[in-house]
Amino acid sequence: MASPNSGGITIKAEQDSDGSAQSTADMTAFVQNLLVQMQTRFQAMSENIISKNILIKL
Template sequence: MADEERPAQQAEDLTVFVQNLLNQMQTRFQQMSDAILGRIDEMGNRIDELEQSISELMEDAAIDEQRSPMEGGRKP
């Protein structure tokens, strides 16, 4: 009877091994996904800051252009 139980035990062991492997893969995939999403969020924040800086520079340039004709083309 011990010989009959051995294949069943091997199949059960294999099933447990595969389940553990799949759980590890799922955990690793989730960690990678979280890291990627974190980097995308960080990049989005940097783009927002860059857009704000460009907007401020454009406003400053427009103010300088408005001042220049009044001052005879001279900048302070």
């Protein structure tokens, strides 16, 4: 069963005989990817705020 989340990423539940290990690996990869995306967006927003503050002071 696959279900999309609000970020447009599809989460797929594994139902193999070794489903628990595969599901854990998939969830780990998903969370790591999500954290990278959050860090990238946070960094971009921070740089945008800093550059606007510099322009305002000029």
